[in-house]
Amino acid sequence: MLKNIVGLVTGGASGLGLATAERLVREGGKVVICDLSTSKGADIAKHLGNNAVFAPVDVTSEDDVKNALDLCKIKFGRLDAAVNCAGITVVKPALNTKSKVIHTQEQFIKVLDVNIGGTFNVMRLSAAMMSENEPDTEGCRGVIINTASIAAFDGKRGQCAYSASKAAVVGMTLPAARDLASTGIRVCTIAPGYFLTSMTEGLLELNGGQLPDSMQFPARMGKPDEFAMAVQFIITNPMMNGEVIRVDGAVRMQPGANL
Numbered sequence: 633m634l635k636n637i638v639g640l641v642t643g644g645a646s647g648l649g650l651a652t653a654e655r656l657v658r659e660g661g662k663v664v665i666c667d668l669s670t671s672k673g674a675d676i677a678k679h680l681g682n683n684a685v686f687a688p689v690d691v692t693s694e695d696d697v698k699n700a701l702d703l704c705k706i707k708f709g710r711l712d713a714a715v716n717c718a719g720i721t722v723v724k725p726a727l728n729t730k731s732k733v734i735h736t737q738e739q740f741i742k743v744l745d746v747n748i749g750g751t752f753n754v755m756r757l758s759a760a761m762m763s764e765n766e767p768d769t770e771g772c773r774g775v776i777i778n779t780a781s782i783a784a785f786d787g788k789r790g791q792c793a794y795s796a797s798k799a800a801v802v803g804m805t806l807p808a809a810r811d812l813a814s815t816g817i818r819v820c821t822i823a824p825g826y827f828l829t830s831m832t833e834g835l836l837e838l839n840g841g842q843l844p845d846s847m848q849f850p851a852r853m854g855k856p857d858e859f860a861m862a863v864q865f866i867i868t869n870p871m872m873n874g875e876v877i878r879v880d881g882a883v884r885m886q887p888g889a890n891l
């Protein structure tokens with residue numbers, strides 16, 4: 633149960649973030665769905681009812697995130713769990729040796745800006761708001777959950793930007809947990825494998841109905857709610873701190889096709 637837990641979920645209008653927002657509400661909590669103003673976040677929040685509200689947020693903007701936290705305070709009075717799911721990917725080799733096309737620096741920086749900068753922006757501002765909470769019986773004031781990827785560890789060809797960004801999310805987990813320990817705020821990261829969302833749409837067709845890497849068990853794409861189950865576990869287990877959990881059915885990504 634997540635009774636009365638107030639969560640803020642970035643990327644909450646789609647995929648893993650949406651499943652997390654839905655689970656929070658289903659389990660008795662409340663949620664601020666943060667996503668781009670162009671997303672379906674407003675309709676989704678309406679559909680979820682009074683325990684959900686939408687905040688138009690670009691995670692790289694300090695003002696947008698502050699406005700979302702203000703809305704959280706006004707509507708629900710506090711923040712217990714911030715879940716960073718907003719993220720983007722690009723698949724492009726550093727250099728395409730056949731066509732001689734070079735990865736643009738702009739694309740590289742954009743992925744880092746959203747995936748690292750956005751995650752850190754939401755984490756630091758959420759922590760500031762959580763620090764105002766009364767501690768629970770364990771002294772805990774809140775929990776922050778970030779989303780990396782198994783690409784942080786074994787990125788494929790074409791994933792310099794994405795893998796670097798996710799490795800940074802893994803890398804900030806322990807220092808952030810240490811920074812926030814004295815305030816009673818926990819920080820964990822989930823590193824998902826292949827999950828069925830709009831980010832991986834078309835992946836199976838692209839690979840002739842096959843998954844790009846040999847799955848172990850279960851030999852299928854993850855369901856978004858299986859990610860949300862990991863979020864619930866981290867929120868409810870007070871010993872989960874400073875840790876990165878792979879949720880990937882034991883898959884290991886292979887180098888992939890020559891791009």
Ligand SMILES: NC(=O)C1=CN([C@@H]2O[C@H](COP(=O)(O)OP(=O)(O)OC[C@H]3O[C@@H](n4cnc5c(N)ncnc54)[C@H](O)[C@@H]3O)[C@@H](O)[C@H]2O)C=CC1
Pocket residue numbers: 642643644645646647648649666667668671689690691692717718719720721746750779780781782823824825826827828829830831832
């Ligand atoms: N689907 C998968 O197989 C995996 C996904 N991930 C990571 O999980 C997270 C969620 O991905 P999915 O749900 O699959 O993707 P998705 O594309 O379904 O959802 C991502 C959401 O983030 C939002 N978003 C993008 N840029 C934003 C910004 N600047 N500000 C606010 N919102 C923004 C999008 O509008 C979208 O609603 C991402 O960080 C992704 O890298 C990690 C491993 C596996």
Ligand SMILES: C[C@]12CCC(=O)C=C1CC[C@@H]1[C@@H]2[C@@H](O)C[C@@]2(C)[C@H]1CC[C@]2(O)C(=O)C=O
Pocket residue numbers: 721723781782783788794824825826827831832835838839844888
């Ligand atoms: C690069 C991949 C795999 C090959 C392909 O045909 C298309 C792709 C685009 C989406 C990528 C694919 C894969 O590398 C796994 C990720 C990076 C996927 C987006 C999210 C992804 O599932 C992930 O982060 C896995 O950990």
